[in-house]
Amino acid sequence: MTDSVPTLLDAIFDIQSGTIPAGEVLARASARAAALEPWLKAFAHLPESHPSASKEQGLLAGIPVGVKDIIATHDMPTTNGSPIYAGHRPAEDAGIVRQLRELGGIVFGKTVTTEFAWRHPGPTVNPWNKLYSPGGSSSGSAAAVAAGIVPLALGSQTLGSIIRPATYNGVVGFKASFGAVLRDGVHPFAGSLDHIGFFARKVEDVAAAWAIFAERLVAPLASRAAWDSYFQKARAPRLAVIRTGNWDLADVEQQRNFEAALVALQKAGGELVDMELPVDTKEIIDATMQMARYEGAANYSGLVEQYPALCSLALKELVIDGRAVSEGAYRATLALQERLRRDLAAWIAPCDAIVTIPATGEAPFGLDYTGDAVFCMPWTFMGVPAATIPSGWSANGLPLGLQIVAPFGRDKMALQIAAWAEEALNAPKRRIE
Numbered sequence: 001m002t003d004s005v006p007t008l009l010d011a012i013f014d015i016q017s018g019t020i021p022a023g024e025v026l027a028r029a030s031a032r033a034a035a036l037e038p039w040l041k042a043f044a045h046l047p048e049s050h051p052s053a054s055k056e057q058g059l060l061a062g063i064p065v066g067v068k069d070i071i072a073t074h075d076m077p078t079t080n081g082s083p084i085y086a087g088h089r090p091a092e093d094a095g096i097v098r099q100l101r102e103l104g105g106i107v108f109g110k111t112v113t114t115e116f117a118w119r120h121p122g123p124t125v126n127p128w129n130k131l132y133s134p135g136g137s138s139s140g141s142a143a144a145v146a147a148g149i150v151p152l153a154l155g156s157q158t159l160g161s162i163i164r165p166a167t168y169n170g171v172v173g174f175k176a177s178f179g180a181v182l183r184d185g186v187h188p189f190a191g192s193l194d195h196i197g198f199f200a201r202k203v204e205d206v207a208a209a210w211a212i213f214a215e216r217l218v219a220p221l222a223s224r225a226a227w228d229s230y231f232q233k234a235r236a237p238r239l240a241v242i243r244t245g246n247w248d249l250a251d252v253e254q255q256r257n258f259e260a261a262l263v264a265l266q267k268a269g270g271e272l273v274d275m276e277l278p279v280d281t282k283e284i285i286d287a288t289m290q291m292a293r294y295e296g297a298a299n300y301s302g303l304v305e306q307y308p309a310l311c312s313l314a315l316k317e318l319v320i321d322g323r324a325v326s327e328g329a330y331r332a333t334l335a336l337q338e339r340l341r342r343d344l345a346a347w348i349a350p351c352d353a354i355v356t357i358p359a360t361g362e363a364p365f366g367l368d369y370t371g372d373a374v375f376c377m378p379w380t381f382m383g384v385p386a387a388t389i390p391s392g393w394s395a396n397g398l399p400l401g402l403q404i405v406a407p408f409g410r411d412k413m414a415l416q417i418a419a420w421a422e423e424a425l426n427a428p429k430r431r432i433e
């Protein structure tokens with residue numbers, strides 16, 4: 001079988017240096033997809049042909065990228081995971097797709113999403129075991145990166161839709177601070193919670209995506225020396241260990257993996273401080289769900305009324321539940337969100353960031369349920385940067401992960417600490433054949 005594509009940074013620098021021809025990464029991506037996609041089903045749409053990589057100019061010339069199917073592409077269908085939008089082609093690209101194309105990047109295909117990035121799953125399977133879920137809602141983006149088809153994929157998160165599938169698929173996922181990455185042209189679910197983020201195989205790769213799409217910097221990627229100067233791993237950070245009030249929901253295997261990871265971080269020089277959030281976790285989770293339901297119902301009531309036969313039960317229940325949330329209760333969630341986002345840095349001081357778990361354990365068995373986002377929701381609600389890195393394997397041979405969270409706006413620091421933790425854990429790697 002064709003080898004996996006190179007990691008994002010390797011691909012950028014190898015193409016720049018002429019070590020590999022401009023079309024090599026795209027050719028390998030196409031061959032890999034041809035071999036795996038019949039059973040993986042990571043893509044909602046793959047074009048019959050792509051622009052010639054040798055004709056593209058810019059930092060990302062020749063780099064194939066998976067784009068979640070709620071992110072508008074003018075030349076490919078954007079179906080939002082719903083039959084309502086079957087064959088729909090937007091008039092314009094989403095902002096982040098424009099950025100990608102302006103730098104020569106290639107939209108390799110549209111990755112599978114759950115219906116409107118909510119709970120009704122698509123056909124994607126977990127690449128490590130076809131009987132298990134890849135998570136959601138960014139199912140296809142996580143699976144395509146894990147399978148080595150693309151070096152980078154774009155996703156979104158309203159509750160846990162980047163961090164959780166990245167964990168289940170054994171890749172790195174990064175949810176940037178709220179509003180840091182362009183959202184125009186991304187189909188909305190809940191405007192106060194929707195985030196855009198990235199999937200890749202190494203922390204440095206999602207850091208490169210952050211530099212390109214959020215900071216809009218290309219100079220740091222002009223050479224490896226420039227990159228090493230721009231992005232340096234953190235040194236012995238002080239980390240707040242927060243298990244949250246939902247710790248009992250994590251399975252024993254995930255809990256043990258977390259404790260082993262903490263030992264590895266301490267051995268690498270990290271200082272760990274056990275802490276709790278000053279607000280009850282249940283209050284945060286309840287507020288997150290009220291906000292998601294209220295805003296989701298506002299966005300989808302019309303579609304459910306107009307196309308009831310084409311909407312899932314999960315979407316219909318969302319609208320019913322959202323209509324039951326009062327205006328006063330919704331305003332209270334906005335006030336809590338603002339307070340938590342503003343005060344997180346002071347609450348965890350003098351720590352630099354938080355270390356916690358990203359999911360309750362391994363991916364769920366079966367394809368009907370994409371997993372519980374309870375360990376992602378507090379950080380999504382606050383709108384703060386969060387990264388997940390692989391931390392080991394379950395007894396069933398499925399990935400487990402570790403989550404790093406930082407205060408609002410400290411995205412680069414979150415990534416630097418995640419890169420340090422990635423090196424400290426040195427989690428064993430496996431290959432998908």
